Amino acid sequence: MLKRLSSIRYSFIRSHLFGLILNTFVLLAVLLSIHVWFSPSWLSPGAILLFMSVYFLLGLFMSFYAGFRSSGDLKDRIDSLSTVITHLARGNFKTKVLFSEEDEIARIGGELNELGGKLQEQKESLVRLADEKAELAKKAHSAATIEERQRLARDLHDAVSQQLFALTMMSQAAVRMFDKKPEKAKQQLEEITSMALQAQTEMRALLLHLRPVHLSGEPLATGIKRLVEELEQKCPIHFHLHLEETEVFSQTIEEHLFRIVQEALSNILRHSNATEVKVTVNRKNKELFLHIGDNGVGFDTAEKETIVASYGLKTMKERTEEIGGAFAIRSREGEGTHIDIRVPLREVKGEIG
Structure with a gap:
């Protein structure tokens, strides 16, 4: 009830009633002054009371009538503005409001129409950007898939395929010399066994890349x-x-770190000849630390500074930088290789990410 009485229509009525009351007091003061100063016979106290009563009742009726009539058009125009705002809030930016008057409300209506037009343009731009982003993501995924397949094909050709070819040639040679030079054939068979184990390790490392990237x-x-x-x-x-056991953080960070671990273990299997590998994940303050180390043959990091020589190291470094982390590698010949990754974590809606 109180909310209804505070509407525009009742505000108009209250303003008319306020004017009526002021006019009544002014008129009553004038009549009483005339009665006191001049004392005309026709202006008796009873006549004053009757006149003021009739005046107030008529004024009360006219205040309600004029208030309703004068506020009706304004209320309809404001309701039209409210309807347009509701449509804009719901995403219907094509809704327009038209006023024939040229006043402040008409100006507000024109500004709302202009705002709706700009929001509609932005909506169409966002839709176009979303479509373009989806198309670019699709192309990027396709390009990454093709690149990964080409890399696996190169690795198979450069490593496993050549090793299998060498095994074939050596096994044929061992068969031919088995009767004439059994000792040399035995030595050849031992080399074949070693090469077969190396090829098996290479294949396992390549198969490790084919595991699901997601956790x-x-x-x-x-x-x-x-x-x-x-x-x-x-x-x-x-x-x-x-x-x-770290707190839950961004799934994107987890998947990138998991893929980095996959890549590092694949490199260890293929190149390090390591017998022990250490993997550490811990969190200090607002940073996540990942360490991967082995006791393998190692290498001279100065020779691989171009990092082109190691596709795996390049990929790990790029993945680390993509999630805002820092990548560092330490290695010496005969002393193994150690990879350290530090990723800053940030609070997002109560979670770490």
């Missing part, structure tokens, strides 16, 4: 444990894991 909703630590458990069953490498 399927699992935490990073769980995904790394599963990956290592699978490798321990197939490779003669002992893994040391130190994985802290």
Whole structure:
């Protein structure tokens, strides 16, 4: 009820009533002054009371009538503005309001129409950008898939395929010399066994790239444990894991870090000849630390500063920078290789990410 009485229509009525009351007091003061000063016979106290009563009642009726009539048009125009605003809030930016008058309300209506037109243009631009983004993402995914396939094909050709060809040639030679030179044939067979193990390791490293990149909703630590458990069953490498149970952070960061671990372990299998590997994940303050180290043959980092020589190192560095992290590698010949990654974490709606 109170809300209804505060509407524009009743505000107009109150203003008319206020004017009526002021006029009544002014008129009453004038009549009383005439009665006191001049005392005309026709202006008696009863006549004054009757006149003021009739005047007030008529004025009361006219105040309500004039208030309703004068506020009706204004209320309709404001309701039209309210309707346009509601449509704009719901995303219908094509709604327009038209007024024949030329006043402040008509100016506000024109500004709302202009605002709706600009919002409609922005909406269409956002739709176009979304379509273009989806198309670019599709092309980028397709290009990345083709690039990964080409890289795997090169690796298969450069490593496994050549090793298999060498195994074929050496096995044929061993068969031919088996009767004439058994000792040399035995030595040849031992080399074949070594090369076969190396080819098997190369193949496992390549198959590691074909694993799913996503963690399927699992935490990073769980995904790394599963990956290592699978490798321990197939490779003669002992893994040391130190994985802290960190708070939930961005899924994008987890997937990038998991992919970096995959890439690092693949490089270790293919190039390091390591027997022990250490993987550490912990969090200090607002940073996440990932360490991957091995006791393999290592290499001279100065020779690989161009990083073109190692596609894996380049990919790990790019993935780290993509999530805003810092990538560092330490290695010496005969002393193994150590990779350290530091990723800053930020608070997002109560979560770390």
